[in-house]
Amino acid sequence: MKLRIFYDSLCPLCDAEMQHIKARDIGDDIELQDLNQSDFASKFPEIDFTVANRILHAQRPDGSIITGLDVTYEAWKVVGKERWVSLLRCSLVKPFADKGYLFFAKHRYRISYLLTGKKRCESGTCSR
Structure with missing residues (x-):
């Protein structure tokens, strides 16, 4: 693993980008971790869910964020x-x-709705 990405799978645009990146990850070097998984806090206690839900987070192999x-x-x-x-x-x-990214992150559900017609992904409705 070269990069572990913590992302919001309920955001249609966020999920689409992660799946787009992962489709090109021939070496399986990127690990995707959904912030919405039920055991997130116990699996990744070093990641503050509230902060990671506001701004995309990733962890390098050395542990740096x-x-x-x-x-x-x-x-x-x-x-x-x-x-x-x-x-x-x-x-x-x-x-x-x-600054543009922070605006997008704050309004990602509204922007997703404008661009995709989906405000939030429900179980199995986006890429999975």
Whole structure:
């Protein structure tokens, strides 16, 4: 495992992106962990669910935690497709992209509804 991502599977857009990344993970280097699993707190006591539910979190093999668009960039880097998101990490763009991400994260269910017609995934209604 090169990256463990903690994500909200109930968000249609979030789930779609994670499944999109995982489909390109030929080496099985990314581990997806759903924040909504019933035993999340006992499996990952080092991750604050409330904070992770507000901003995307990931854990590297050394235990360090990264958040937000840094997770997105690193996930795409692991699967060899970081070029399309690397602009978001450039020093001039990064502050604006990070603010945009925080807006998206806060309003992800409304934005998902506008773009997909689904506000929240129910069991088995998105990618699973």
